[in-house]
Every structure is written in structure tokens, then in C-alpha cells.
Amino acid sequence: MKLLILIPAFNEEGAVGDLVREVRQVMPGVPVLVVDDCSADATRAVAQHAGADLLPLPYHLGLGGCVQAGYRLAYELGYDYVIRVDGDGQHDPRYIPKILAALQRENCEMVIGSRFLNGAGEHSGWLRALGIVFFRAMLRPILGKPVRDPTSGFVGVNRTALALFSRSFPLEYPEIEALVVLQRKRFRFVEVPCVMRPRRTGRSTITALRSLYYPIHVLLGVFVNVLKFEGRRK
Amino acid sequence: MRLLNVMTAFAIVLMGLVLASVRREHIRVEYSVSWLVAGMLLLVLSRWRALEEWLSKALGVNDAPLALFMISGAIFLFVLYRFSRVISRLTDSNIALVQRMAILEFRLTNLDEKSKSTLAN
Numbered sequence: 001m002k003l004l005i006l007i008p009a010f011n012e013e014g015a016v017g018d019l020v021r022e023v024r025q026v027m028p029g030v031p032v033l034v035v036d037d038c039s040a041d042a043t044r045a046v047a048q049h050a051g052a053d054l055l056p057l058p059y060h061l062g063l064g065g066c067v068q069a070g071y072r073l074a075y076e077l078g079y080d081y082v083i084r085v086d087g088d089g090q091h092d093p094r095y096i097p098k099i100l101a102a103l104q105r106e107n108c109e110m111v112i113g114s115r116f117l118n119g120a121g122e123h124s125g126w127l128r129a130l131g132i133v134f135f136r137a138m139l140r141p142i143l144g145k146p147v148r149d150p151t152s153g154f155v156g157v158n159r160t161a162l163a164l165f166s167r168s169f170p171l172e173y174p175e176i177e178a179l180v181v182l183q184r185k186r187f188r189f190v191e192v193p194c195v196m197r198p199r200r201t202g203r204s205t206i207t208a209l210r211s212l213y214y215p216i217h218v219l220l221g222v223f224v225n226v227l228k229f230e231g232r233r234k
Numbered sequence: 235m236r237l238l239n240v241m242t243a244f245a246i247v248l249m250g251l252v253l254a255s256v257r258r259e260h261i262r263v264e265y266s267v268s269w270l271v272a273g274m275l276l277l278v279l280s281r282w283r284a285l286e287e288w289l290s291k292a293l294g295v296n297d298a299p300l301a302l303f304m305i306s307g308a309i310f311l312f313v314l315y316r317f318s319r320v321i322s323r324l325t326d327s328n329i330a331l332v333q334r335m336a337i338l339e340f341r342l343t344n345l346d347e348k349s350k351s352t353l354a355n
Contacts, residue, residue, distance in 0.1 A: 035336075055340050058332055069333040073340060171329070 003030050003100060004079045006070040008063060009087030010037040013046045014201030016087045020050035023085065023093040033073070034087065037066040043087070063153075064174035068165065075159075075166040083156040088199045091154040095194040099156040102192045109161035109187035110178075112147070113154030113194035127211055135176055135218070142226060143183050148191055150176045161187060176218050180225040237299040238280045241306065245277035265320065268313045276306050 005023050009016050016034060023032050034047035038060040048054050055073055057066060067084060074082045083099055085091045095113055102111040116132075128151070135150045153175055157165065164185060170177035182189060252269045255261040261269075279286055279302050290301035 053340075055336050057336050061329055061332060065329050065333065068329075069336055072333055073337045076337065 001081070002079045003027075003081045003083070004074045005030055005032045005096065006067070006074065006082050006084045007032065007034045007047075007052065007087050008037065008066040008070065008084065009034050009039065009043050009047065010060070010066070011039045011041050011043060012087035012201065013039070013041040013043045015089035016043055017046040017050040019085065019087065019089050019093070020047055020052045023096065024051055026093045027096055033070055035066050035070040037061055037063070062172050064169055064171035067174060068169040071162055071169065072166040075162045079162065080159050081156060082162055084153060086153045088201070090196050090199050092195055092197055095154070095192070098192050098194070099154070102190055103156045103158055106190045108190050109158055110182055110189040111156040112149060112152050112189060112191045114149035114152055114191040115194060115196045116148040117191055117193035118195075131215060134215070138222070139176070139179060142180060142222065147179065150179060154194055154196070170221055173214055173218055177221040177225060180222050184225060184228055238302065241276055241280035241302060245273045245280060249273040249277070268316050272309045272313050275309055279305060
């Protein structure tokens with residue numbers, strides 16, 4: 001069984017080093033790949049110094065393009081499972097074994113680390129919380145099952161989902177759309193409870209202005225993916 | 235009539251600008267065609283009074299220059315749509331290229347390190 005821990009990072013010099021060390025402590029011997037989305041700070045050097053492998057992008061692609069680059073490399077190198085942990089330190093690496101166990105046990109394509117299953121460790125503002133409630137309601141009929149934390153980036157995928165995501169992955173705000181991309185293929189996902197930590201350094205990419213653009217972009221992306229639904233063709 | 239003259243001048247300036255840009259290789263020939271066709275259509279419509287009146291009747295607009303204005307707006311929207319497709323395709327190619335380049339660089343670096351350690355042994 002080949003497992004890769006994937007850390008997308010953009011200007012995360014303050015958090016990525018400790019995160020890589022934590023991951024290596026929790027998962028000794030498992031390769032850690034930091035995909036640097038052309039950071040302007042010392043993210044690359046800090047990540048490498050902490051012992052991670054580095055996939056440096058020559059220019060800024062945004063979160064989706066950055067994660068997909070990691071998925072593509074993992075797929076080409078023959079990995080069976082990839083678990084994504086965000087570079088800002090919000091995802092607690094102690095939950096990685098739990099996500100991996102669920103991936104293997106549930107025989108599903110994706111496992112989401114959900115901060116709302118136990119109701120513990122919620123570190124989101126009221127606007128984000130409102131957005132999550134809205135997207136939960138919207139995704140329920142599309143996915144045919146409830147999803148508690150559709151915006152979580154703490155996800156594990158197996159090789160089947162890796163093959164799909166290395167070909168087709170949303171560019172911006174990918175988490176919600178990725179669920180619909182999975183649904184297009186009738187792939188399955190499960191959620192496992194996780195506790196998320198407050199962001200250590202840096203700022204969220206979803207600023208006040210972008211929080212207006214975010215739902216429009218995601219809604220359109222979801223709508224387009226629903227139109228592409230392939231399940232019935234089988 | 236003044237609006238029609240402005241449209242004529244605009245069409246001529248547009249075509250001149252596009253041709254000059256093509257000559258200086260600021261715009262590739264294949265991407266100049268849409269603008270030149272749009273400019274030509276605008277020029278013809280602004281000068282051919284009979285066609286313009288026929289079109290305004292067909293559109294149910296009493297004012298011929300206003301009809302021309304609407305048609306030219308539609309033409310430019312179509313050109314913008316075409317370029318949105320071109321930009322989207324280029325963006326996708328660019329992303330794929332950047333990811334491929336990063337992956338190759340990663341594999342090359344690893345290969346280099348492996349061969350260095352082999353040589354050291």
C-alpha cells in the first residue's frame with residue numbers, strides 16, 4: 001500500500017515547517033509532498049528543511065491547480081492513497097490514520113475529514129457557517145446523501161479517485177465541486193469526524209470581496225458538473 | 235446620420251488598428267479575423283442605407299441608427315464570446331503545461347540526486 005501526504009501551500013512559511021514535522025511524526029516513513037504554488041516567501045526552503053519532498057510550480061495556479069499537480073504526480077508514481085492536508089496548519093495530522101483507515105475500510109473513493117460530525121473544533125466565521133448550511137442543503141439532492149462539511153479540504157482519495165482528479169479537477173474553490181465531480185462517476189464518499197485548529201499564520205484566500213464571488217462561482221461549477229452527469233449512461 | 239458617421243469612423247479605426255497590430259505581430263492572424271469581420275460588417279451596415287432600413291424594419295426598431303447600434307453590439311458580443319473560448323482553452327493548456335513542467339522537474343531532480351548518490355558509491 002503506497003500512501004502520500006499532499007500539502008498544497010502558498011505563502012505558508014510560518015506554518016508549513018511545523019506541519020511537515022507533525023505529519024512525519026504521526027506517519028513515520030510516509031512521503032510528504034509539499035506543492036508550492038509559487039510562494040513569494042520562504043515556503044519552499046522551510047518545507048524542504050522540515051524533510052518534505054517539494055513540487056514547485058513555476059507560477060501561481062490557485063488551490064485547484066496546485067492540488068491537481070500533486071494528484072497528477074501521485075498518480076504517475078503509482079500511489080494507492082493520497083491524503084491532502086492544507087499548508088496553513090488547520091488540519092490536525094493526528095487524524096490522518098483515521099482518514100486512511102476509513103479509506104481502506106469503507107471501500108469508498110474519498111474520505112472527508114469533517115469538523116461538524118462531532119460538533120467540535122469549529123473555526124469558521126458566521127459568513128462561512130452560513131455558506132456551509134446553504135451548500136449542504138444544495139448538495140443533498142445532487143449527491144443523494146447528506147454531507148456535513150462540504151468545504152473541508154482535509155480529504156483522502158484512493159487510486160480510482162486519483163485517476164479521475166488527475167484528469168478533471170476544479171481550479172478555484174475545488175472542495176464542493178470535487179464532490180459533484182465524484183458524483184458524476186457515481187463514486188462514493190464518507191465523512192469522518194475531525195477537529196480543525198485555528199489557522200496558524202497567513203490569511204484565508206476567501207476575503208470579504210471574494211466571499212461574494214465564491215457562492216456564484218461554486219454554484220455555477222456545481223450546475224455545470226450536474227449537466228455533465230455520466231452515471232445514467234452506464 | 236451623425237451616429238452612422240461615427241460608426242463608419244469607428245469601423246475604419248478598428249480595422250486599421252487590428253491590421254497594424256497584425257503587422258507588428260502583436261495579434262496573430264487567426265485572432266484578427268473575428269475583429270476584421272466585425273469591423274467590415276459595421277462599415278457595410280453604416281454605409282448601406284437600404285440594408286440598414288431593411289434590418290431596422292425586420293427588428294421592429296423605428297430608428298435605423300439605433301438598429302445598427304444594436305446589431306454592432308451583438309456582433310461584438312459574439313467576438314467576445316469567441317475570445318472567451320480561446321482564453322479558456324489557452325488557460326487549460328497553460329495549467330496542464332505548468333503542472334507537467336513541475337512534475338518533470340521533480341522527477342529530474344530525484345533522478346539527479348539518485349545518480350549523484352550512485353556515483354558517490
